[in-house]
Amino acid sequence: MPELPEVETTRRGIAPRIKGQRIEKVIVRQPKLRWPVPKNINQKVKGEVIRDVTRRGKYLLLNTDTGTMIIHLGMSGSLRVINCKLAAEKHDHVDLVLENGQCLRLRDPRRFGAVLFTTDDPIQHKLLKDLGPEPLESDFNADYLFAKSRKRSITVKSFIMDSKIVVGVGNIYASESLFRAGIHPKKAAGKVSKEKYSLLVKAIKTVLKTAIKSGGTTLRDFTKSDGKPGYFKQKLNVYGRKGLPCSHCGKAITHSVIGQRATYYCTHCQK
DNA sequence: ATGCGGACCTGTTAGC
DNA sequence: TGCTAACAGGTCCGCA
Numbered sequence: 001m002p003e004l005p006e007v008e009t010t011r012r013g014i015a016p017r018i019k020g021q022r023i024e025k026v027i028v029r030q031p032k033l034r035w036p037v038p039k040n041i042n043q044k045v046k047g048e049v050i051r052d053v054t055r056r057g058k059y060l061l062l063n064t065d066t067g068t069m070i071i072h073l074g075m076s077g078s079l080r081v082i083n084c085k086l087a088a089e090k091h092d093h094v095d096l097v098l099e100n101g102q103c104l105r106l107r108d109p110r111r112f113g114a115v116l117f118t119t120d121d122p123i124q125h126k127l128l129k130d131l132g133p134e135p136l137e138s139d140f141n142a143d144y145l146f147a148k149s150r151k152r153s154i155t156v157k158s159f160i161m162d163s164k165i166v167v168g169v170g171n172i173y174a175s176e177s178l179f180r181a182g183i184h185p186k187k188a189a190g191k192v193s194k195e196k197y198s199l200l201v202k203a204i205k206t207v208l209k210t211a212i213k214s215g216g217t218t219l220r221d222f223t224k225s226d227g228k229p230g231y232f233k234q235k236l237n238v239y240g241r242k243g244l245p246c247s248h249c250g251k252a253i254t255h256s257v258i259g260q261r262a263t264y265y266c267t268h269c270q271k
Numbered sequence: 272a273t274g275c276g277g278a279c280c281t282g283t284t285a286g287c
Numbered sequence: 288t289g290c291t292a293a294c295a296g297g298t299c300c301g302c303a
Contacts, residue, residue, distance in 0.1 A: 003296060034279070034299085058297075075297055076281080091281085110280045112297060127299085154274065163298070170296060239296095260276075262294080 002073040004135070004168030005211035007058045010079050014104060015053040017081040022049050022099040023064075030093040034074060034114040037094060044117050045069060045096075056123065057131050057167030062096075067119040069096075070127065074112025080105050132166045135204050140166055142198035149189040149197070158259040159189035160204070169204060172239045173211065175264045177203040179238045184270045185263050186256075210235065238264040 002010065023045050031037040038044070048064035055061065060079075062069040073079070084103040088095065094115050096104040106115065118125050133140040148165055149156075157178060160169050169177065178185050180203035183196055192200075214235065237247050242255035246266040254267050 172296060
């Protein structure tokens with residue numbers, strides 16, 4: 001469900017409501033997520049103040065004075081700040097109970113998400129240390145992508161979805177960005193010119209920024225932390241539009257599978 | 272080192 | 288209408 005814009009939308013939604021709050025306790029109803037929620041997480045964070053809510057790729061980081069809670073939303077996760085008295089529903093796996101009676105509640109039906117805790121520098125955490133640049137930062141640029149891609153036979157779509165290359169480009173926005181840049185998703189990453197990578201970098205930045213502004217993409221059930229849907233869906237050019245006319249040339253949008261993921265593109269506009 | 276496929280889960284939708 | 292299969296926004300891991 002959540003790609004980077006959805007994670008960023010979530011971060012912006014919860015940050016002002018939990019920052020500065022002391023954590024009264026952690027309630028874990030279902031510890032079996034992508035990795036087990038640490039058994040001692042409650043004793044680790046109990047009494048700590050949430051100093052800041054940051055993001056690295058799609059990982060949300062809740063910083064306290066003694067360590068960092070690392071949260072990933074996986075495919076179906078969402079976070080909301082609600083009144084603690086609101087009864088937990090079936091897939092509400094973890095609550096961070098705050099001193100003010102509110103609580104940060106993680107719901108994740110498919111349980112691909114994660115809640116971890118580290119006392120070390122989170123950036124050095126196993127899951128974060130090999131991540132590539134942030135797509136909206138200046139070190140993600142055409143020179144970088146071009147250099148990284150030389151001799152790579154992998155498809156350009158899988159390449160930009162590789163978090164070691166760049167974080168935050170998920171399945172929807174990969175298709176959308178390649179469409180905007182006019183690049184065929186199956187083209188080998190090593191065969192894409194620097195000029196095309198320049199277009200691709202611009203496309204990725206534009207698409208992600210626009211999606212963040214719209215509050216993310218609601219396909220099925222993504223809702224922002226305030227429970228409202230995101231509005232990016234109406235701006236999708238190719239994703240989910242199999243057989244529908246290309247917004248640029250009118251030819252039917254093609255669907256195929258790349259790296260086990262649904263991919264949408266226009267064979268006329270993308271070479 | 273690189274690339275590929277499997278794995279982890281449940282809910283919704285498509286198809287017969 | 289009902290059952291079953293396919294598919295879904297992520298990404299780590301092990302194997303070739």
